[in-house]
Amino acid sequence: MTLAIRPQGVAPAALASRMAPSSMLPRLQSSCDTSRSLRSSVPTPFTSAIPHVPRRRTFNALDCRSYRPLICHATLTEAAPGKTVLGFVGIGIMGLAMTRNLLKAGFEVVVWNRNSQKCEPLEQEGARVAASPREVAATATYTFAMLSDPEAALDVALREDGVVAGLAPGKGYIDVSTVDAETSRNIAAAVRAAGATFLEAPVSGSKGPAEQGKLIFLTAGDQELFTAVAAPLDVMGKAKFYLGAEGAGANMKLVVNMVMGSMMTSFAEGLALANKVGLRQQDVIEVVGLGAIAAPMFALKGPTMAGRTYNSAFPLKHQQKDMRLALALGDEVEQPLPMAAAANALYIAARRQGLGDMDFSAVMEAVAAQQQAVVDEKGQP
Numbered sequence: 001m002t003l004a005i006r007p008q009g010v011a012p013a014a015l016a017s018r019m020a021p022s023s024m025l026p027r028l029q030s031s032c033d034t035s036r037s038l039r040s041s042v043p044t045p046f047t048s049a050i051p052h053v054p055r056r057r058t059f060n061a062l063d064c065r066s067y068r069p070l071i072c073h074a075t076l077t078e079a080a081p082g083k084t085v086l087g088f089v090g091i092g093i094m095g096l097a098m099t100r101n102l103l104k105a106g107f108e109v110v111v112w113n114r115n116s117q118k119c120e121p122l123e124q125e126g127a128r129v130a131a132s133p134r135e136v137a138a139t140a141t142y143t144f145a146m147l148s149d150p151e152a153a154l155d156v157a158l159r160e161d162g163v164v165a166g167l168a169p170g171k172g173y174i175d176v177s178t179v180d181a182e183t184s185r186n187i188a189a190a191v192r193a194a195g196a197t198f199l200e201a202p203v204s205g206s207k208g209p210a211e212q213g214k215l216i217f218l219t220a221g222d223q224e225l226f227t228a229v230a231a232p233l234d235v236m237g238k239a240k241f242y243l244g245a246e247g248a249g250a251n252m253k254l255v256v257n258m259v260m261g262s263m264m265t266s267f268a269e270g271l272a273l274a275n276k277v278g279l280r281q282q283d284v285i286e287v288v289g290l291g292a293i294a295a296p297m298f299a300l301k302g303p304t305m306a307g308r309t310y311n312s313a314f315p316l317k318h319q320q321k322d323m324r325l326a327l328a329l330g331d332e333v334e335q336p337l338p339m340a341a342a343a344n345a346l347y348i349a350a351r352r353q354g355l356g357d358m359d360f361s362a363v364m365e366a367v368a369a370q371q372q373a374v375v376d377e378k379g380q381p
């Protein structure tokens with residue numbers, strides 16, 4: 001397991017001169033120590049005063065301003081199989097595979113999904129099914145969430161019977177969904193107002209890596225929670241990065257997925273062009289795979305794209321959501337992103353073709369539709 005830690009608010013260069021031993025720089029890469037006591041890593045005073053947290057069905061981002069962050073961390077216990085009850089809300093493509101690995105590793109897991117049928121296989125494999133996200137958080141010490149988008153993440157966290165309603169000091173909420181930084185900060189504020197700890201931990205890696213326990217966690221938020229959940233993160237992933245205050249993990253994920261989304265559209269256009277000039281797409285895939293632009297994604301998706309089949313591992317609607325969020329981030333910080341904007345237009349076109357639930361490689365069909373549009377145009381008198 002690769003571990004990279006950057007303490008909150010400390011730039012790598014400053015870290016080099018002020019804190020870290022040379023072996024840790026510029027990034028600490030070592031196996032994870034899950035054995036040490038967490039007590040020493042909790043510097044904040046404990047207070048039992050928990051402010052009232054308003055419970056809402058609908059959520060307005062402004063409401064979060066009424067959640068006053070409370071420095072109120074009970075000492076966190078280190079999660080361990082056979083000892084710690086974990087929660088998991090959001091049993092979609094990713095949540096199913098990740099929960100399975102936690103169960104296989106011997107963790108007791110309580111789950112919830114909006115469509116409760118999706119929990120059935122996990123129930124057969126030993127999970128308990130809860131009636132609400134609140135029940136999950138009230139039962140578990142640490143609750144994970146893997147939800148589709150910012151709206152779902154906010155709703156499941158903040159609704160009346162949501163996760164926050166079940167949290168208390170000593171508990172933690174780890175949101176592994178891909179959302180924007182503001183969403184994450186809003187959820188963090190509500191979680192802390194309940195006296196609990198928060199970690200955003202979006203993952204890089206798709207259905208396959210989720211099944212194999214080889215995800216890459218891009219975490220930020222409460223570092224003591226990062227340490228406390230090291231064992232379950234190690235079960236589900238091959239690497240984990242601690243990047244600082246919440247927002248950093250979300251931003252990292254959006255940068256990575258923006259690049260991935262643009263790569264995929266470029267690859268689809270390459271395959272389409274090759275086809276048009278009489279080259280075999282299989283040959284293109286092989287040539288690309290041998291050179292400097294070789295990428296596991298091209299090797300994995302190329303053959304199915306050439307065959308125009310798109311069984312969903314990473315739904316196209318989620319890739320388009322990530323492009324949209326990355327572009328919004330670019331706008332916010334005045335970073336023009338013309339390539340990403342062009343790629344986003346193709347994902348939007350693919351969604352309009354009804355391909356949102358297919359794999360994101362189905363963007364190939366939007367490229368094909370444009371090719372067809374040119375043919376049709378030329379064919380007209």
Ligand SMILES: NC(=O)C1=CN([C@@H]2O[C@H](COP(=O)(O)OP(=O)(O)OC[C@H]3O[C@@H](n4cnc5c(N)ncnc54)[C@H](OP(=O)(O)O)[C@@H]3O)[C@@H](O)[C@H]2O)C=CC1
Nearest residue numbers: 090091092093094114115147148152178206207313314318
């Ligand atoms: N698939 C992938 O390769 C990867 C996905 N991701 C990210 O992980 C997240 C989940 O992806 P994935 O598992 O593929 O997606 P799925 O579409 O398979 O699952 C989405 C989950 O969110 C739930 N959900 C959606 N809206 C709501 C809502 N309003 N209230 C409650 N629950 C809701 C769904 O519940 P229900 O079943 O009831 O619809 C489901 O459990 C996304 O943010 C995605 O961007 C990150 C890395 C890789």
Ligand SMILES: O=CC(=O)O
Nearest residue numbers: 203204205206314
């Ligand atoms: O978010 C998708 C991924 O493959 O990573």
